[in-house]
Amino acid sequence: MLLGKKFTILLTALLASAGPLTDPATANVYTKCVAPNTVALTFDDGPWIYECIRHTLQSIKLIAPSRKELSDWLTNNGVKATFFVNGNNYGCIYNASIVASLQHTFQAGHQICSHTWSHPHLTKLNKTQIATEIVKLDTALEKVLGIKTPWLRPPYGEYNDLVRQTAYENNKNLVTWNFDSLDSDGATAAQSQGYYDSQIDEHPANLIVLNHETEASTVREVIPYAVPALKAAGYKFVTVAECLGGQAYSSEGSFSIRDNTWKC
Numbered sequence: 192m193l194l195g196k197k198f199t200i201l202l203t204a205l206l207a208s209a210g211p212l213t214d215p216a217t218a219n220v221y222t223k224c225v226a227p228n229t230v231a232l233t234f235d236d237g238p239w240i241y242e243c244i245r246h247t248l249q250s251i252k253l254i255a256p257s258r259k260e261l262s263d264w265l266t267n268n269g270v271k272a273t274f275f276v277n278g279n280n281y282g283c284i285y286n287a288s289i290v291a292s293l294q295h296t297f298q299a300g301h302q303i304c305s306h307t308w309s310h311p312h313l314t315k316l317n318k319t320q321i322a323t324e325i326v327k328l329d330t331a332l333e334k335v336l337g338i339k340t341p342w343l344r345p346p347y348g349e350y351n352d353l354v355r356q357t358a359y360e361n362n363k364n365l366v367t368w369n370f371d372s373l374d375s376d377g378a379t380a381a382q383s384q385g386y387y388d389s390q391i392d393e394h395p396a397n398l399i400v401l402n403h404e405t406e407a408s409t410v411r412e413v414i415p416y417a418v419p420a421l422k423a424a425g426y427k428f429v430t431v432a433e434c435l436g437g438q439a440y441s442s443e444g445s446f447s448i449r450d451n452t453w454k455c
């Protein structure tokens with residue numbers, strides 16, 4: 192009895208001393224797929240004008256009607272991909288043509304995830320600012336697509352303990368990548384194609400690939416080159432949720448009707 196009491200006191204003391212040293216819960220960070228022989232193509236920084244033909248034809252009229260843009264091209268080639276989108280980066284997510292584009296991509300079965308509201312360096316923000324970046328985009332995705340996403344890619348792949356804590360508190364996992372096509376770092380289409388070739392030669396078990404839907408050369412030259420090459424190498428294309436063995440969305444509802452809150 193006495194020993195038991197002493198043990199309890201000791202345990203209580205240990206727990207008390209451990210308290211301040213225990214890290215707050217933080218979001219998981221995923222850099223590669225779990226499933227073997229899979230490729231998750233990911234496209235950041237949109238939604239933007241190269242995302243699908245419907246958006247381009249209806250609103251921008253920059254390209255020939257016969258041209259299939261990114262999400263349509265992927266769909267027509269049997270590829271499901273993942274789009275990490277912003278709320279207000281290249282364009283405002285509430286813009287009517289962007290809404291149409293994003294809904295079209297979503298309905299085709301591509302996965303839509305968070306890339307924050309305005310694409311800041313999250314590691315330079317305080318907790319409130321980080322939370323605002325996550326929540327504003329969450330609100331927009333719920334209005335525009337009726338979804339809640341559990342997946343967040345921090346802009347520039349940058350995160351620290353505060354980012355991970357705040358992401359966790361907002362029910363997010365962090366997803367980075369294990370192959371960068373370097374399309375947003377000035378690589379030409381030929382260079383990015385070469386990087387894909389090198390990866391295929393190395394043949395890693397699986398890939399989460401960073402691309403940007405905001406680069407016309409990615410949409411029109413690199414992806415049409417890389418997809419057949421990856422297929423020929425025996426890879427299967429999956430969404431980020433499939434590649435990590437998780438749920439695509441933490442909830443799914445219906446698209447909301449536009450109201451006066453749909454503004455950036």
Ligand SMILES: [Zn+2]
Binds near residue numbers: 235236306310347
């Ligand atoms: Zn980005």
